Structures are given as structure tokens and as C-alpha cells.
Amino acid sequence: MGDSPPKHSNSRAQYGEYHVTATTSGSTDTLDVLLIEDNADFAGNLQEILESEGASITRAGSVAEARDHLKRRQPDVAFVDLRLPDGSGEDLLVHLGEVYPDCLSIVLTGNATIQSAITAVEKGAFAFLLKDMPVEAVVAAFRKAKERHRLEKDRDRLERQLRHQEQLAMIGQMAATLAHEIRNPITGIRQALEVILEATGEPPGMEGIKKTMLDRLVRLHELVDDLLVFSRPIVVKRHPTSIRELVTMAWHEVRRDQPPQDVLFRIDIEEQVSTWPLDANSFRLVLRNLFENALLAVEGVPEPRIEVSARHAGSGKRFLLEIHDSGPGLAPDVxxxxxxxxxxxxxxxxxxxxxxxxRVIEEHNGTISAFNHPEGGAVFRIVLPES
Ligand SMILES: Nc1ncnc2c1ncn2[C@@H]1O[C@H](COP(=O)(O)OP(=O)(O)OP(=O)(O)O)[C@@H](O)[C@H]1O
Ligand SMILES: [Mg+2]
Structure with a gap:
């Protein structure tokens, strides 16, 4: 059974008589809190206290319930009981650290040993508390977690602002290139129109002129679309994501938009990285771009092949994804x-x-590199940390 409050504990430990008069943490944000505790009375009391401290609580009475909730939603803070009816809170701590490294876990246990405290901290606990500690200790730990959360949010916001400013500066530098890119198709359209206007009656080669104009307009449209995507800030919100599903979805999307081509497409995903915390939307865009390029690269080569592999890198805390095509490879020095x-x-x-x-990969704190495979073709390698 789960660890209930020790019998000798006073009412404060049961938290039934606790009344909060003021919140001193200074933050008015509501935090999403997952309360993993199988003792319903204890959890109920704790819920009341935390709610008065600005928490929005979801309760889970078992490891299974907690895992189920975590599939759907990332909590900001998790209170974790160590002994649960169907397993150990320690395993949950590890799981939480893997899927939501930003979530702050507070262990709240009735049966603590020094070893269990050390293990919990090693497994990523933000705080370790005993159920018979005065309730103020629990509130203090929660306020600390709130403060940490607020600071991290501020830091993320500042980092995003800075990156956005850098992007804007880069867009400024790109203006000259852009002017050139836009000028060419506009000149084409203008010349075509001049021919039409100067001709008396239908000018010769009218079909060709119309096609040129349409082609240049399509080009301009694509350019403006790309620029719009490029100039928007990228907001990355990571959630555990099935890599196979995402790869398959991106592949089908790209195939749908491109002329049909007989290409051997292979996916090889190591079991341990079958799900990884990613921002699925922006990462799908990454895969689409890489697949688009790979498809263009293998156009016309005999036995075209595109292979995607995903595995652990280094100590196992990093995710490595490679896309290898059987095209001509990268031109020298590019x-x-x-x-x-x-x-x-x-x-x-x-x-x-x-x-x-x-940019998307960097927003995930990862890196991307490209090189030619010794057996031919280009390889794009993405390395992502867990957070
Ligand atoms: N798989 C690949 N094999 C060989 N060269 C590649 C491959 N992928 C990209 N490249 C090279 O990198 C260049 C830049 O690719 P990028 O995707 O940024 O732009 P693009 O494909 O030329 O245009 P778009 O903006 O439409 O994607 C390509 O023009 C090509 O020279
Ligand atoms: Mg491209």
C-alpha cells in the first residue's frame, strides 16, 4: 500500500486544520500540479492547501493513473508519493524527468530513509519532504517550486525575445538578397506585359508569355510564403512524441505534394527512442524540408533510396536522427x-x-549537420538533448 501519514503525526501533518491567509510567493500564475498520492484523505487536504496557494490540481492515486495523465498533459509541478499501490514513485520520478524535464518533482513520503532521499534527488527530485513535517514546509517547498518556475519562464521569454531580435536583424541583412530574388520574377512579368501591350492584336507566342507570367507569379508566391514562415518566431513546446508516426506523417505529406517517384523509404527506430520529447508541429516541418530535399536529390538516380534512422547518442540522454539519401551527395565545400x-x-x-x-533544431537546443556518406549520398544528422 502507499505510504499514509504516520500514526503519530499530528493534525498539521494531516493538513486538515491548515488555513492559508496569504500567498507570499509574489506570483499570480496558476501552476498545473499533478498530485500522485493514494491516500485519498491526505491528498484531499493537500489539494485544498495547494489550491489556496494558486495550484490547479489533478490527482492520481496510482502509478498507472499518473502515467496515463502524463501522456496527455505536462504538469508544472508533481507531488510524488514514493510507495504507490502498483509501483514505486521513484520510477515515476525517472519517467517524469525523461518526458518532461521542466516539471519540478516534489517527493512527499511517509517512510523515508536517508537512502531514499539520496535516490530521489539523484533521480531528479526538486525537493524531498516527509509527511509528518509541518505543513509550512510543504507550502514553502511549493512556493520555491513556483518561484523557480517563474524564473525559468522569464528566462525562456528573454531568450525567445533575444532570438527573435537576432532573427529580425538577420532579416534586415537579407533585404538585399531578397530584393534581388523579387526583382527577377517581377522583371519577367513586366517584360511579358510590355510585349502584350505593345503588340497590336495577339502577340506571337502568347501561350509561352502567359506561362512565363504564371511561373514568375508562382515563384513570388512561394518566396513570400517561405518568408512569412521564416520571419515568425518559433515556439517550441515539447511533448512525448512517437517518432515513427511523425516521420511517417511528414513523409506522406511530402509525397502528396511532389510528383510521384518510385523511392525505397526505410525507417529504423531504436526501441528506447521510439518516443522523444519534441514539438511535433515544428519538427514535422524539419522532416518535411529534409524529405523534400532528399526526394529532389534522388530524382533520376538508379534505385533511389531514403533511409531514416533514430537512436540514442552518447550517454543515452541524446536523440540522434539521420536521414540518408542515395543522391549525388552535397557539392564540395557546401x-x-x-x-x-x-x-x-x-x-x-x-x-x-x-x-x-x-532554427527549429536550435530551438530544441539541438544541432544539425550534413556530410556525405562514405558509400555515397548525403546524410543529415540531428542531435537533440532531452530538454
Ligand atoms: N539531400 C541533399 N543532397 C544534396 N544536396 C542537398 C541536399 N539537401 C540540400 N542540399 C543542398 O542544400 C541547398 C539548400 O537547401 P535548402 O533546403 O535550404 O534550400 P532549397 O532546397 O534549395 O530551396 P527551398 O527553400 O525551396 O527548400 C540545396 O540547394 C542543395 O544544394
Ligand atoms: Mg529545400
Whole structure:
């Protein structure tokens, strides 16, 4: 059974008589709190106290219930009882650290040993409390967690602002390139219109002129679309994501938009990384860009092949994803150039695909690199930490 408050504990430990008069943490934010506790009375009392401290509580009475909730939602703070009817809170601590590294876990146990405290902290607990401690200790730990959460949010916001400013500065620098990119298709359209206007009656080659105009307009449209995506700040919210599902979805989307081509597509995902905390929306964009490029690279090569592999990297705390195609590989000396905005070797390319891809990966605190495989073809390698 779970650890209930010790018999000798006073009413404060049961928290039944606790009344909060003021919140001193200074933050008015509501925190999402997952209360993992199988003793319903104890959990009820604690819930009341935490709610008066500005928490929005969800309760879980077992490891299974907690895991089920965690599949759907990331808590800001989790109170974790160590002994639960169907398993140990220690395993939950590890699980929480894996799927939501930003969540602050507070262990609240009735049966503590020095060893259990050390283990809990090693497994990532933010605080370790005993159920017979005065209730003020629990409130103090929660307020500390709130403060930490607020500071981290502030830091993230400042970092985002800074990155957005850097992006804006970069967009400023890109203006000259852009002017050139826009000028070309506009000149094409203008010349075509001049021919039409100067001709008396239908000018010769009218079909071709119309096609040129449409082609240039499509080009302008694509450019503006890409720029819009590129100039927006990228907000990354990580959730445990099935890598296979995401890869498959991105692949189908790209295939749908591209001319049909017989390509062997293989996915190889190591069991331990089958789910990984990612921002599925922006990461899908990354995969789409890389698949689009890979499909273009294998166009016309014999036995075209694109292989995706995902595995652990280094100590196992990092996720490594590679996309290997059987195309001609990267042109010499462009491995770093290709991530720069507007770098393209394609006549119809904008050169924003990989720049955007790199930005999303960096927002995930990860890295992306590209190299040629010894057996041929280009490899794009993404390395992502857990948080
Ligand atoms: N799989 C690949 N094999 C060989 N070269 C590649 C591959 N992927 C990208 N490249 C090179 O990197 C360049 C930049 O790619 P990026 O995706 O940023 O732009 P793009 O594909 O040219 O245009 P778009 O903005 O439409 O994506 C490409 O023009 C190409 O030279
Ligand atoms: Mg591209």
C-alpha cells in the first residue's frame, strides 16, 4: 500500500486544520500540479492547501493513473508519493524527468530513509519532504517550486525575445538578397506585359508569355510564403512524441505534394527512442524540408533510396536522427553554407528550407549537420538533448 501519514503525526501533518491567509510567493500564475498520492484523505487536504496557494490540481492515486495523465498533459509541478499501490514513485520520478524535464518533482513520503532521499534527488527530485513535517514546509517547498518556475519562464521569454531580435536583424541583412530574388520574377512579368501591350492584336507566342507570367507569379508566391514562415518566431513546446508516426506523417505529406517517384523509404527506430520529447508541429516541418530535399536529390538516380534512422547518442540522454539519401551527395565545400538563408543550388529553390530547419533544431537546443556518406549520398544528422 502507499505510504499514509504516520500514526503519530499530528493534525498539521494531516493538513486538515491548515488555513492559508496569504500567498507570499509574489506570483499570480496558476501552476498545473499533478498530485500522485493514494491516500485519498491526505491528498484531499493537500489539494485544498495547494489550491489556496494558486495550484490547479489533478490527482492520481496510482502509478498507472499518473502515467496515463502524463501522456496527455505536462504538469508544472508533481507531488510524488514514493510507495504507490502498483509501483514505486521513484520510477515515476525517472519517467517524469525523461518526458518532461521542466516539471519540478516534489517527493512527499511517509517512510523515508536517508537512502531514499539520496535516490530521489539523484533521480531528479526538486525537493524531498516527509509527511509528518509541518505543513509550512510543504507550502514553502511549493512556493520555491513556483518561484523557480517563474524564473525559468522569464528566462525562456528573454531568450525567445533575444532570438527573435537576432532573427529580425538577420532579416534586415537579407533585404538585399531578397530584393534581388523579387526583382527577377517581377522583371519577367513586366517584360511579358510590355510585349502584350505593345503588340497590336495577339502577340506571337502568347501561350509561352502567359506561362512565363504564371511561373514568375508562382515563384513570388512561394518566396513570400517561405518568408512569412521564416520571419515568425518559433515556439517550441515539447511533448512525448512517437517518432515513427511523425516521420511517417511528414513523409506522406511530402509525397502528396511532389510528383510521384518510385523511392525505397526505410525507417529504423531504436526501441528506447521510439518516443522523444519534441514539438511535433515544428519538427514535422524539419522532416518535411529534409524529405523534400532528399526526394529532389534522388530524382533520376538508379534505385533511389531514403533511409531514416533514430537512436540514442552518447550517454543515452541524446536523440540522434539521420536521414540518408542515395543522391549525388552535397557539392564540395557546401556542408556549412547550405544552412545559410537563401543558399541554394537549385534554380527553383529559395534556400530557406535548411535555414528554417536549423532554427527549429536550435530551438530544441539541438544541432544539425550534413556530410556525405562514405558509400555515397548525403546524410543529415540531428542531435537533440532531452530538454
Ligand atoms: N539531400 C541533399 N543532397 C544534396 N544536396 C542537398 C541536399 N539537401 C540540400 N542540399 C543542398 O542544400 C541547398 C539548400 O537547401 P535548402 O533546403 O535550404 O534550400 P532549397 O532546397 O534549395 O530551396 P527551398 O527553400 O525551396 O527548400 C540545396 O540547394 C542543395 O544544394
Ligand atoms: Mg529545400
Amino acid at each position: 556542408a556549412t553554407e547550405i544552412f545559410k538563408p537563401f543558399f541554394t543550388t537549385r534554380t527553383r529553390g529559395t534556400g530557406l528550407g535548411l535555414a528554417l530547419t536549423q
